[in-house]
Amino acid sequence: MTTSSDFASYIASLPRVLAGAAALFRDGEGRVLLVEPNYREGWALPGGTIESDDGETPRQGARRETAEEIGLDRELGRLLAVDWVHGTGRPPLVAYLYDGGVLDEDEFKAIRLQEEELLSWRLVPRKELPEYLPGALGRRVLAALDVLADGSGTAELENGHRVS
Numbered sequence: 001m002t003t004s005s006d007f008a009s010y011i012a013s014l015p016r017v018l019a020g021a022a023a024l025f026r027d028g029e030g031r032v033l034l035v036e037p038n039y040r041e042g043w044a045l046p047g048g049t050i051e052s053d054d055g056e057t058p059r060q061g062a063r064r065e066t067a068e069e070i071g072l073d074r075e076l077g078r079l080l081a082v083d084w085v086h087g088t089g090r091p092p093l094v095a096y097l098y099d100g101g102v103l104d105e106d107e108f109k110a111i112r113l114q115e116e117e118l119l120s121w122r123l124v125p126r127k128e129l130p131e132y133l134p135g136a137l138g139r140r141v142l143a144a145l146d147v148l149a150d151g152s153g154t155a156e157l158e159n160g161h162r163v164s
Contacts, residue, residue: 016091021062022047023076023100024144027108031123032141033100034132035069038119043132045097045141046070058096066100070121071112077101080144083157085136095137097144136160 022045025033034043046069050061059076067073077099085093111121126145130138139160147155156163 018087018091018093019050019052019058019061019096020048020093021050021058021065021096021098023062023066023074023098024080024141024148025072025100026102027123028102028104029123029125030145031125032129032145033070033103033121034124035113035121036119037117039117042134043122043124044137046072046100047097050096059098062096062098069114069118071110071114072103072107074100079154080147081140081155081157083136083140083160085159095140097140099144099148 024045027033033046035046036043046066047062048065048069050056050058051064056064059079063073063076066076079096080099081095081097083093083095083097085095087093113119113121124132126142129141132138133141136157136159140155140157143155143157143160143162147153
């Protein structure tokens with residue numbers, strides 16, 4: 001019979017995995033909303049780390065982070081992509097990407113950036129996304145846009161590449 005201390009030791013011995021969640025917002029022309037963080041180079045989607053200590057789910061994390069970062073508290077649509085991103089100098093990341101939907105002009109005007117984390121936002125056409133989002137994130141966003149376009153299920157990805 002396993003004791004609770006044995007179980008706690010077992011849990012503590014398991015490898016760590018980071019978890020993040022983001023929302024994919026678009027305008028009527030299909031351009032993607034990107035945000036510019038102030039704590040690192042490059043661009044990102046609204047989203048961030050899931051707070052698992054609070055029992056937060058990926059969907060809840062994406063909604064909370066979106067509300068915090070850009071001031072839009074919206075019900076998110078379906079899960080578009082799940083990506084396992086191997087870590088370099090950090091644990092692996094599981095990234096969840098949800099459909100944030102198409103925003104109208106009033107919703108874009110309502111965006112209020114979280115100044116502690118973000119410098120700016122912009123709408124980027126699909127063909128320019130790789131310039132703004134290199135690597136796995138860019139591939140993840142393109143896969144999610146493909147899922148939206150063809151109506152297929154969730155894209156299962158590893159480092160932004162489809163595995164199924």
